[in-house]
Amino acid sequence: MKKITLLTKIMFHICNIGLIILYLYPGSIMGWLIYRDFQKQPQITSDFLSVSSNHTYAFIILSLLGVISFNSKKIVILFKYLFFISIVLEVCHTLIPMRSFQYSDLFGNFLGVLLIFILFNVYKFLKNYK
Numbered sequence: 001m002k003k004i005t006l007l008t009k010i011m012f013h014i015c016n017i018g019l020i021i022l023y024l025y026p027g028s029i030m031g032w033l034i035y036r037d038f039q040k041q042p043q044i045t046s047d048f049l050s051v052s053s054n055h056t057y058a059f060i061i062l063s064l065l066g067v068i069s070f071n072s073k074k075i076v077i078l079f080k081y082l083f084f085i086s087i088v089l090e091v092c093h094t095l096i097p098m099r100s101f102q103y104s105d106l107f108g109n110f111l112g113v114l115l116i117f118i119l120f121n122v123y124k125f126l127k128n129y130k
Contacts, residue, residue, distance in 0.1 A: 005069060012065040019058055023089040026097045052108030059086055059112025067120050075120070082113045 045053045059082070066078045086109035093099040 008065055008069040012062070012069045015062050015065055019062060020085075020089065024092060024096060026099060047104060047108075050104050050107065051111055052102070052105045055105045055108030056112040056115075059109050060116060061112075063113050063116035067116060072124075079113065079117055083110070086110050086113050 041054075047053050048056070063079075063082050066082060067075065070078050087106065090101060090106040090109055093101045093105075
């Protein structure tokens with residue numbers, strides 16, 4: 001069990017650093033890797049109403065890895081960090097060339113963290129209820 005926890009912590013930190021790099025780079029690294037064009041952003045699925053699906057998926061993965069990685073004493077800090085970084089990274093786009101602040105991206109970030117937060121609390125409630 002400790003090996004799995006250690007592996008997920010390493011994956012969480014790698015994903016966290018990777019997400020920060022992808023967010024703060026002026027242009028689309030993924031667009032360059034796939035299309036050889038820094039201006040073009042790959043789209044995994046179409047957006048949900050006015051929420052960015054790409055951002056939702058990224059923060060679901062990061063949040064899920066965090067929940068799996070850390071014990072219950074650090075979960076509160078983890079979620080505070082995830083909500084904080086989901087806002088700060090999008091706000092940073094106002095300062096980065098070739099990037100722009102978009103509410104749909106911000107809502108996607110927030111929704112990804114919020115979904116895992118809700119699922120975690122439902123799981124915790126059901127576990128304590130038994």
